[in-house]
Each structure stands twice: as C-alpha cells, then as structure tokens.
Amino acid sequence: MTIVGFHASHEQLAPARLLRAVQLAEEAGFDAAMCSDHLAPWSVRQGESGFAWSWLGAALQATRLPIGVVTAPGQRYHPTLTAQAAATLESMFPGRFWAALGSGEALNEHVTGDPFPPKEERDERLLESVNAIRRLLAGEEVTADGLVQLDRARIWSLPEVPPPLLIAAVSPETAADGADWADGLITVDQPREALRAVIEAYRDAGGRGPTAVQVHLSWAPTDDEARAIAHDQWRSGLVPAPLAWELDTPEAFDERTADATPDEVAETVQVSADPGWHLARLLELVELGFDRIFLHHVGTEQDAFIHAFGERVLPGLKEATP
Template sequence: MTVIGFHASHEQLPPAELLRAVQRAEEAGFGAAMCSDHLAPWSVRQGESGHAWSWLGAALQATRLPIGVVTAPGQRYHPAVAAQAIATLESMFPGRFWAALGSGEALNEHVTADPFPPKPERDERLAQAVAAIRRLLAGEEVSTDGLVRMDRARIWSLPAVPPPLHAAAVSHETAREAASWADGLITVDQPRDVLRALLEAYRAAGGRGPVAVQVHLSWAPHEDEARAIAHEQWRTGLLPGPLVWELATPEDFDRRTADATVDEVARTIPVSADLGRHAHHLAELAELGFDRIFVHHVGTEQDRFIDAFGARVLPALGGPAATGDGR
C-alpha cells in the first residue's frame, strides 16, 4: 500500500515550527516524512532556510517516522562530510533514515565561490560522489582525484547497515542514468505521461527499490485563499527546469516571477479547497505505481492542512494503515 508522507519545507518555516509540524503530521496519520536541504529559500517572501542535518536529528528523535532528505553532495557538502552525516543519523536511528542524492542547484551551491558546473559535469560529479560515499559507508579509507577529491577519508562511526541512497531525478534521462547506483528514486509531480516515462526508464535500466513522488499543492477552506497562498509562496513552478537549477539567489527567482498572475501559478500545482480533488490527485499517483507520496502544502500555515488531510484525505487513501515502511 502506498505510504503518504509529509514534506517539511525548510524554506518556509522556522526549524522549531517545522519540528512541531512533523510531530503533528505523525499524530494525524502521515506515515513518513522528508525534508528539503537548502541554504537559501526559493523566494525572499518565504524567508527561512534552516540547516537540514541539524533538524533531522531532532525530527527523528521527536517522532517514530522514517524520514529522509534530498541533498546534493559535491560542492557545498564535501562527500566525506555528507557520508559522515548519513552514517551518524543511521547509527542513531537504524532503519529510519534515507538520503536522496542529486546534482544540486546554484541557489545553494554558489556560496562556495567555485563555478557551478554545467549539467553533464554535475551529473558526473554526483556519480563520483555516490561511489565515494558508498565506499566510506562500507568502512573503507578513500582517496580520489577526479571531480571529487579525497585524501585518506574514513568514517569511524558506522551503522550496522548503510541506509538507502536514493536518486533525485526530474527527467527520464536522469532516472535511467541513476538506475545503476540508486536504491530507489524520488521525483516531483509532473504530467502523467512524463511520470510514466520516468518510471519506465528507471525500471527498464534495472532501477530497484521504491519510487516516490513529491507533490506540491495548495489547500485552504476557501478557493480564493488556496489560490492566494500558491501565488504568494510557490511561483517557482512557473520556471522551467534548467533555469531553476541555474538561478543563484532568491532575488533572482523573485525577479523572474514578479509578473506572475494567480491563474498562472494555479496551473502549475494542484490548488483547491476541495479535499476530494486532492485525494483523487494523490490516488492517481498511487495507481501510477508510486510507493510513497510526500505531500507539501505550500502555505506557511501547516496545522490546518495537516488536520484536514489527516481527517479527510488520508482515510480516502487507506488511512493510517497506509503507513508501512516509508524508507
């Protein structure tokens, strides 16, 4: 049965408030959680960006949920540092942590003052980072001299079993390439034909493990409010994939979407006051074959959303029984 999880958006809520939200989500019946890993928000209006790894330790301690993170080793995080963080969380909370690895976005990576590489180089850097992280999690001493450089790196505090390393992919090309190394796949909600092609590409290339999708949506008791929330907080969806990865600051994103209308934004994500419509949308994704669906209400008021989805949407999708292994 498909696991319905809660997405914790560090870009939109202060860390302590986000911690309370994930606890409330567990109480409401969500079966898993995940969080973003940003140094900067997508928009100045969002105004937050807590440190994901600090928060993850608190969230895993404060709940019993399996919780993961989408992160980008290679530039802002040296892969040895990422491997150490992964190992420590899995050691403390065995069987509950996962990490999805991606090639990154300039929004978070430019701060090193190193050039943000073109996508082919980022993909190769990610492949080298994954290989090094797996070796480190196996207890090896690692030295490398490629796009990823290490000198006798070793992780001393290791979990009994390394946690899953999933791939974060938006295109079927990336999904196919990641199939060789990933323990699972996570993507974002897109048109059904795009998602179907992505899943088929991953499986056809030998991709194993669970497949997950992150769904950005906007809900409020009244339609106009749901639309206003999306317009205020989530204009990023208007920008095409390559541009989203290349813009460097929240101000850049705000300038690019300054003229966006409410109607334009509402066409990029599910926006509705009708909980039945949201349940139907999520059910379609489950039928498509996703093992896990992580729901992100793009508003900063999370309590109403959590309570309403817990009472009306989760039961329509199988309820708290649909919690299984969210890793």
C-alpha cells in the first residue's frame, strides 16, 4: 500500500496553525507528515517561516504520525547541530523521525554572511556533512578539516537506532550522487518522464530504501478558486533551477514572478476542484514506483482540503501498490 502524507509548509502557516493542521490530517486518515525547514518564505505574500525543529518536537508529541523534515546541513546548520537535533527527536519518538538532506538554497543560507557556494561545492559540502552526521549518530567523536570543520564533536544523547537519512534530489544527477549514502529518496513533482529519470538514476546507482515525492496541488470548491490560490501562493514555483537556489530574498522571487499568469502557475501546480482528477494524477505517481506521496495544498486554509481529500482521495490512493 502507498503511504500518503501531509506536507506542513512553514512558509505559509504560523506554527500553531500548522500544528493543528497536522493533527487534523491524522484524524482524516493521512499516514505520515513532513515539513519544510526555511528561515524565509518563498514570497512576501506567504509571510511565515517557523523554526522547523521546535515544531517537529511538538508535532511528534501531538500526533502518532511518522514525520520528517527536508533540511540543509553545512552552512546555516553546522552538521553537529543537525545530528544533535535528529538524535534527540529519534530518542524521544523512536522509529517516527526521518530527515532528508539537501545542498540548500541561498534564500535560507545567505544569512550567515558566508558566500553561497556554487553547486559543485555545495554537493561536496553536503557529502562531508552527511559523513559527519553519520559518524556522530554512531557515537563517534569527529574532527574534520574540509569544507565543513569539526573539532572533537560528539553527540551524547543518542537513540538506539539512528533515524533514516534520505537524499533530497530534484535532478537525476543529484539522485545518483546520493545513492551510496542515503536510506531513501525524496523529490518533488515534475513531468512524469523527469520523475522516472530521477527514480531510475537513484536505483541504477544502487539506491536503497523508499522513494517519496512531494506534490504541490491546489484544491477549492471551484476551479477558479483553486487557480487563484495557486497563483497567489505558489507562483514562486515558476522560478527554474538553478536560479531558484540562487535568489536570496522573498522579494527577489516576487519580482521574478510578478508577471506570471494563473495559467502558467497551473503548469507547475496540480490545480482542480475535482478530487477525482487529483486522484488520477496521483495514481500516476504510484505507477512510476513511488512508495510515499506527500500532498501539499498550497493554500493557507487547510481544513477543507484535509477533509475533502481524506474522504475522496486518500482511500483510493492508499490502496494502490507501487
């Protein structure tokens, strides 16, 4: 059966509202949850960006769901801090926490004052961070003097079993690069052939564990409302990679997408008032081989979406087998 999760977008909802949303998602039948880890939102209109790690402790306590986070060690977070946070959550909530590690975006990382490195260097920094985090979670004392520096770092409060560490990858190249260290893969919805290439690159390189996909969608009682929500809240999705990783303020994303039309946004966000249409699109992802599908309704009002999808989408999606 496919695991269907709820994506908690810190960029769009205040932490208390987001906590209530994930509780409601559990009540509606979602199997799991995940959250973003941003210092700044993608758009000034979104207007939020709570601290993911504080929220994760509350959400894991307030629900029985497994919950993960997509995070970027190496600049804003020293890998020792990431390892300590992950170890604490896994110690308190065994078997329910995971982290997907990526190379980061300037939007969140520039605040350290250090230059945001080019992609090749960011990938190397991520690998050094992963190696340090793995060793720290194994109880080792770690010293390193590379792109990431550690001086006799050690994590004292450790879980019995380290939490899974996934690779967060948009491209086949990144998916393949993470295959030798990751316990699974998470990506974002793209054209089907592009997604197929990401999964195949990960598996062909020896990637193990589950494959997950985050789907940005917009649902409302009418198509026009759903389209307006997507246009207001998620037009930042039109900024292509690699530029999306290089822009460093919400204002820059807003300026870049100021002339975007609702039709253009609907090409990057799954938009419809028909839950059955959404279900058909999501079943395509199961056919591609994804084990876990995380649904992100890009609107700021989550209750109606959670109820509607809990009744009309989740039952059919859960029954599907990758």
